[in-house]
Amino acid sequence: MLKITNLKKSFRSPDGGRMPILDVPQFNVAAAEQMVIVGRSGCGKSTLLHLIAGIGRPDSGDINVNGLNISRLSEEGRDRFRAEVMGYVFQTFNLLQAFTAFENVVLGMSFSKGRVDRDRAKELLKRVGLSHRLDAYPRTMSVGEQQRVAVARALANRPKLLLADEPTANVDPANQQSIVDLIRETCQEEEIALVMVTHAMEVAEQFQRVEPLEKLNLVAQARKAHA
Known part of the structure; x- marks a missing residue:
């Protein structure tokens, strides 16, 4: 589903040079x-997810998702591919404040070439425990409720790959486990590949496969060696 080869990304530093990340x-x-x-926070986890999603572009290397090298696509092509094949649970939710919970999920469907399935939108919101909040606006919802809307929206187009960026970072402990369970159970039911990033070890320990970014990333290894 996902294959990354020789992926490199850097950012411009204050002195005008390039800082590898x-x-x-x-x-x-x-x-x-x-x-x-x-x-740890700031080590490049979110940057890696952005590159996999095609939100950003690597300096070099290949990112193959569902058989397509998205690093070769235009920005428009990456946006279209992401809408059709991937779901993304943002750490900051990224809900549209002028639209209700139901409308946010439906709008997520509209970016794909598939039809808008209003019944699925309602079913997803029911699954996340928000059937009574379909017409609620994000500003009237708790942080936990907003995160659940974000999860429903990410699953709306039946993605083949779901990316989750610290999905429990902004919810209290009571909601943390329910968010993790919801994401994992839905991915299992719909055979969706899941890549989640987190610094919370109590979340990571629930997964059979846990990859420290430091072991994947040669930049982090070099920094550790010179520390």
Whole structure:
């Protein structure tokens, strides 16, 4: 489902040079596999997810998702491919404040070439425990409720790959486990591959496959060696 080869990414530093952030020789995820990447805040986890999703573009290397090398696509092509093949649970939710919970999920469907399935939108919101909040606006919802809407929206187009960026970072402990269970159970039921990043070891320990980003990323290894 996901195959990364010789992926490199850097950012411009204040002095005008380039500061490397990622150097991943190889990373693979099988179809319907569930795994988690762990690492401290600021180590490049979110950057890696952005590159996999096609939100950003690597300096070099290949990112193959469902058989297509998305690093060769245009920005428009990556946006279209992401809408059709991937779901993304953002750490900051990224809900549209002017639209209700139901409308946010439906709008997520509209970016794909598939039809808008209003019944599925309602079913997903029911599954996340928000059937009574279909017409609620994000500003009237708790943080936990907003995160659940974000999960429902990410699953709306029946993705083949779900990316989850610290999905429990902004919810209280009471909601943390329910969010993790919801994501994992839905991915299992619909045979969706899952790549989750987190710094919470209590979350990571629930997964059979746990990959420290430091072991995947040569940049992190070099920094550790020189520390």
